[in-house]
Amino acid sequence: MSPISLLPRSLLLRSTISSASSLFSASRSLSITSSKRTSTPPSSSSPSPAKPVYTPLATAKAQADGAAKVDGVVLSETNKAEKTYGRFWKAVNIKHTPEGIQILLDARPLRTPGGKPLLIPSNRAPVAFLIANEWENQKQILKNHALPMTSLATRALDSLAPTATSSEGLGQSKTHSEVCAALLRYLGTDTICFQEVRQHGDLVKLQEERWDPVLDWVREEYGLEVKVHDSLFSSRQPPATTAKLAEIISNYSSWKLAAFERAVYTTKSFLLALALVEGRLTVEEASLASHVEVDSQIRLWGEVEDTHDVDFQDVRRQLGSVKCFLIDSDATESNAA
Incomplete structure (x- = not known):
């Protein structure tokens, strides 16, 4: 089920739309600027070569031999990022559970860096929707700076959440x-x-x-x-x-x-x-x-x-x-x- 269909219409009020609009318009402006900086002139009529596949064995062999290339292509931090942090999911959804709202990458629920389930409280459904939207818009390489809502949620859950105390419930x-x-x-x-x-x-x-x-x-x-x-x-x-x-x-x-x-x-x-x-x-x-x-x-x-x-x-x-x-x-x- 699409994340959008799970939101009640009453949530789309002016204040919510205004805040989300500022977030999305700023992100879009940064993306456009980044594209302008990194874009290259179009090549001539010759077709672009097929993207090489960096197998772990080929990469390890090249590193062991001190080579700077794999299959004729220079190894770089970007290439490594594409291999390590590339998008591995096809669809993003949200799921309501008794404990809260889960964000699913295919069938796998998101977790925080600390290993906790990324459970959004039921009264914060718009937050869950925006987090799902962030992950849906990760196209090729996973970009941490493009996950502002996710990072806030993991900060709250991993580092700032109440802890159990011996004398009185949660502290x-x-x-x-x-x-x-x-x-x-x-x-x-x-x-x-x-x-x-x-x-x-x-x-x-x-x-x-x-x-x-x-x-x-x-x-x-x-x-x-x-x-x-x-x-x-x-x-x-x-x-x-x-x-x-x-x-x-x-x-x-x-x-x-x-x-x-x-x-x-x-x-x-x-x-x-x-x-x-x-x-x-x-x-x-x-x-x-x-x-x-x-x-x-x-x-x-x-x-x-x-x-x-x-x-x-x-x-x-x-x-x-x-x-x-x-x-x-x-x-x-x-x-x-």
Whole structure:
């Protein structure tokens, strides 16, 4: 059965479509750019030679002999990748089970790098659909960077999932606590808390447009004091602010923490990531807010083709996966009703 047919129509709401659209459009832009970089001019009328088959025996013999070719073709990392990470499945499907939703490559269920079954909670059917879509779009070589949803799910299941404790059911894993502590350190050097105040150019205007609304939201939503600095010295936030924000993320589920972690590392900002996962910012707004310094330089000096634009699309792809990963079908259906 096709993965699409298993999704209720009520899930295709505007917020879901917007987040998925950002993810897919960014991925498509990156794919087009990659193709432009690696494409070669078409050859003349002569037909292309048949693709050689690299048997393990031929490859081993060539390596033992120190040869650089097998069957007349130079061995390369790409050739090895095609042999090792090539697509081995014909169809991708999803299957509902009492434990959750499985993604099947032919009849084989996906597993995490840690060996656990990749089981998606039943209330996250859109996530299962998007993971299945990622694997369906792996054409020849398995590309890890094209599996953002899969990597978030494996992070949540392998490293951040609750663990059994002797005294009380399930408790937070050690990694969960360590990740929270590591992410909290970004608060002390948060991008949007260091602002230029000595000039009146594009940078200051962009800060006011994209950063100040987020700072105001944090102050109003949580009743916290958030300081803005113009120097690297004395840049700490008040202890009460740090303690409150630490409490907030320590209560995140493994799924939400995995999404928050990616958002922090992508934006280099604790507060932008918080606004994204809590629904204050859209993917596009968070992407633009994380790009303030670069955009100010582009306005001043111009854009470097295949660098600034590619970097921005990668940010959109990463943050799009974060937003999609947090879709809860139960909550979506409840809001729709």
